[in-house]
Amino acid sequence: xxxxxxxxxxxxxxxxxxxxxxxxxxxxxxxxxxxxxxxxxxxxxxxxxxxxxxxxxxxxxxxxxxxxxxxxxxxxxxxxxxxxxxxxxxxxxxxxxxxxxxxxxxxxxxxxxxxxxxxxxxxxxxxxxxxxxxxxxxxxxxxxxxxxxxxxxxxxxxxxxxxxxxxxxxxxxxxxxxxxxxxxxxxxxxxxxxxxxxxxxxxxxxxx
Amino acid sequence: xxxxxxxxxxxxxxxxxxxxxxxxxxxxxxxxxxxxxxxxxxxxxxxxxxxxxxxxxxxxxxxxxxxxxxxxxxxxxxxxxxxxxxxxxxxxxxxxxxxxxxxxxxxxxxxxxxxxxxxxxxxxxxxxxxxxxxxxxxxxxxxxxxxxxxxxxxxxxxxxxxxxxxxxxxxxxxxxxxxxxxxxxxxxxxxxxxxxxxxxxxxxxxxx
DNA sequence: AAACAACCTGAGTTCAGTTCAGTTTGACTG
DNA sequence: CAGTCAAACTGAACTGAACTCAGGTTGTTT
Numbered sequence: 001x002x003x004x005x006x007x008x009x010x011x012x013x014x015x016x017x018x019x020x021x022x023x024x025x026x027x028x029x030x031x032x033x034x035x036x037x038x039x040x041x042x043x044x045x046x047x048x049x050x051x052x053x054x055x056x057x058x059x060x061x062x063x064x065x066x067x068x069x070x071x072x073x074x075x076x077x078x079x080x081x082x083x084x085x086x087x088x089x090x091x092x093x094x095x096x097x098x099x100x101x102x103x104x105x106x107x108x109x110x111x112x113x114x115x116x117x118x119x120x121x122x123x124x125x126x127x128x129x130x131x132x133x134x135x136x137x138x139x140x141x142x143x144x145x146x147x148x149x150x151x152x153x154x155x156x157x158x159x160x161x162x163x164x165x166x167x168x169x170x171x172x173x174x175x176x177x178x179x180x181x182x183x184x185x186x187x188x189x190x191x192x193x194x195x196x197x198x199x200x201x202x203x204x205x206x207x208x
Numbered sequence: 209x210x211x212x213x214x215x216x217x218x219x220x221x222x223x224x225x226x227x228x229x230x231x232x233x234x235x236x237x238x239x240x241x242x243x244x245x246x247x248x249x250x251x252x253x254x255x256x257x258x259x260x261x262x263x264x265x266x267x268x269x270x271x272x273x274x275x276x277x278x279x280x281x282x283x284x285x286x287x288x289x290x291x292x293x294x295x296x297x298x299x300x301x302x303x304x305x306x307x308x309x310x311x312x313x314x315x316x317x318x319x320x321x322x323x324x325x326x327x328x329x330x331x332x333x334x335x336x337x338x339x340x341x342x343x344x345x346x347x348x349x350x351x352x353x354x355x356x357x358x359x360x361x362x363x364x365x366x367x368x369x370x371x372x373x374x375x376x377x378x379x380x381x382x383x384x385x386x387x388x389x390x391x392x393x394x395x396x397x398x399x400x401x402x403x404x405x406x407x408x409x410x411x412x413x414x415x416x
Numbered sequence: 417a418a419a420c421a422a423c424c425t426g427a428g429t430t431c432a433g434t435t436c437a438g439t440t441t442g443a444c445t446g
Numbered sequence: 447c448a449g450t451c452a453a454a455c456t457g458a459a460c461t462g463a464a465c466t467c468a469g470g471t472t473g474t475t476t
Contacts, residue, residue, distance in 0.1 A: 012443095012452095012453065012454090013443090014441085014442075014443095014453070014454065015453085015454085016454085031330060032326050032327075032329065032330060034242070034327075035330055037432065037433090038432070038433065038434090039432075039433090047454090047455070047456095048455070048456055048457080049432095049433085049434090049456095050434085050435085050436095050455075050456060050457080051454070051455050051456075053434075053435080054453080054454060054455070055454095058433075058434075059432090059433070059434095115325075115326040117323075117389065118240050118323040118389075119240075119242075121240065122239060122240060122243055163405065163408075164397070164401075164405060166397075167397060167401070167402060167405050168405065168409070170386070170387075170390060171383050171386070171387075171405070171406060171409055172383075173386070174382060174383050174385075174386025174387065174389070175379050175380075175382050175383040175386070177382075177386070178378070178379070178381075178382025178383070178385070178386055179378075179379075179382065181325065181326075181382070182378060189372070189374075189375060193372070193375070194375060197371065197372060197375050197376065197379070198379060200371075201376070201379055201413045204412045204413050204416050205409045205412050205413050208412050208416055220421095220422065220423090221473095222422070222423065222472085222473075223422085223423085224423085245462095245463065245464090246463075246464065246465090247463075247464090255423090255424070255425095256424065256425055256426080257425095257463095257464085257465090258424075258425060258426080258465085258466085258467095259423070259424050259425075261465075261466080262422080262423060262424070263423095266464075266465075267463095267464070267465090
């Protein structure tokens, strides 16, 4: 499985593209996209603002790239986690666990993704931005299909009661991703606890 | 119950405040906040752009007002719907139904609220904006408490298995509000069907 | 009809994002 | 090891949408 890494090995040795993405994830993740100046990202990387345009067409293009990479990762993790599983309830469980098995940087990326999801709705004027947007949209649909097809398989096998798999899948996904809105690593409740709680909820919701 | 109306009866007869809010809800709801020009709202109301500043300190102040009003409405509806109910499972059911008993304009307001939720995280520079932000934040906490205390009452009565009511409440709320990200009145599935589906999910999640 | 507050406007300002017209850097070639 | 080239970068200028300012208009009240 080719993981979606923020540092692309295809780049030249002098390239700061990866460093820009890492800095942008930090800033966008902490203060939010609108709240962070594009020039602050440049400062953090240690280059002038205009050098950013050597790597990204715009601030939005950088954001869309971050979102696309995170969606790719989410999809890949889902596929990897559920690959060997044939028992529907267990497949459901590992899928939920995979969704919460993330690093601190990935938490920030999920937060950025959730906070700016609506950016994917409207077309972009520039070509490269639009390419990233369309790719991200397709990945959103792919992740949705990951969940709905898991549910449909379980229903076909008789392990889950038959219900509208699409709406149900969106509900499960909605509950899972809503965590990234409020979860902070320094908060009162730890991620493994949340993961267990949600896992139980999802199983009761789907399998009973 | 004093409902949070977009047209405030306290205003002068010449005031266009309500008309601005209605126009802003339409534009922000359809194209998104960032994607709509503040001047387009003025055009729609039929006034010059600068006249907007007679009613709102800024574009963000208008958005925050819309969000606060919608949160107030959500809270009020929850309280109104669950007021007479004593049986925990039925209380849970009516709360979910109330969350989906909304007009088309309220759907747009929910969409705006969900899409711009992260705006409530960071302080605002201007005073009136900050007042609205803090009020909105408090209402978010109030709505969260509405759900968690409903769950805690049910657990205390032995109607629901005892679990972490706060995390569980946020999960339920997350699943419900995630609907406003993708639901469109013209879509393939109708709101009453979604409402029923979610109601069932929530009951299984909580009461089993 | 005078006074006044609410309501509105055109011209100008600001500032983050972006473009432009080049300059520097360093890897590779002959 | 000098020359070449693309990748990487820069300071100065531009853009456009949000916003400010210094007043003008409207309608209500007494």
